[in-house]
Amino acid sequence: MQSNLKQNLIKKSIHNTPLIxxxxxxxxxxxxxxxxxxxxxxxxxxxxxxxTALSLAKQYQPNLILLDIMLPQVNGLELVHDLRHGKLTQTIPIVxxxxxxxxxxxxxxxASGCNGYLSKPYLLDDLDSIIRSHLPQRFFCPSARETRQYLSLFSNNCLLQFGFG
Known part of the structure; x- marks a missing residue:
């Protein structure tokens, strides 16, 4: 049951929000x-x-990986190496x-393959900035449909406001 819920959330995120x-x-x-x-x-x-991270990355192919380097057993640098050499994971941005x-x-x-770096402790704005800088713009730009809807509402509001509607 939880697996189906997780998969539905992931499918939804593909279209609306990035998966991290x-x-x-x-x-x-x-x-x-x-x-x-x-x-x-x-x-x-x-x-x-x-x-677990490698397994999830292969299964879900997230849009971004935020990676602590000091991990137990296999460290983060080894994980970066494995991700960069995996067919399904080699292009995923890693911070x-x-x-x-x-x-x-x-x-x-x-040099090891990370695309970005955020030093702990960090501010929330720094976290959001680095996430946004490594994700496709499609997640932050309105769709053409949303833009048309906004412009339609804006122009109708202007017509009413200036007495033309």
Whole structure:
């Protein structure tokens, strides 16, 4: 039952909102980022380890992966390597969300295959900005139908406001 619900949410998200995979083993950090993603109205999945993350990434092919680097057993860099060499996952943008804060760490993460980097602790605006910068614009631009509806309402309102309607 829960699997069907999850799959329906994922299918819905493909058309309306981006699907983000959050890979974080720390419960407090996971709770914080989950609340932030709910606030920003993103659909997301979570994984607490690399093996689960790889499985979810292959199964759902999210639009973005937010990845903690310090994971138990298999670290985040090994997961990046596996994702970059997987047929279904090689093009998914990966943003490292980590306490590794030096410029050398950042360069190493980007060289390993991460598309972006967000240092902990971070502000909500920084999280939203980095998410938006790594997702397709179609998620943030109104559709042609929505634009026509808005323009129609706007022009009708203008006609009424200026006494032409």
């Amino acid at each position: 995979l959050v890979v974080e083993d720390d419960e407090d950090n996971l709770l914080f980022i989950s609340h932030a993603l709910i606030f920003f109205k993103y659909t997301f999945l979570t994984a607490k380890d690399a093996q 490292a969300v980590t306490a590794l804060a030096s410029e050398e760490d950042r360069d190493r993460l980007l």
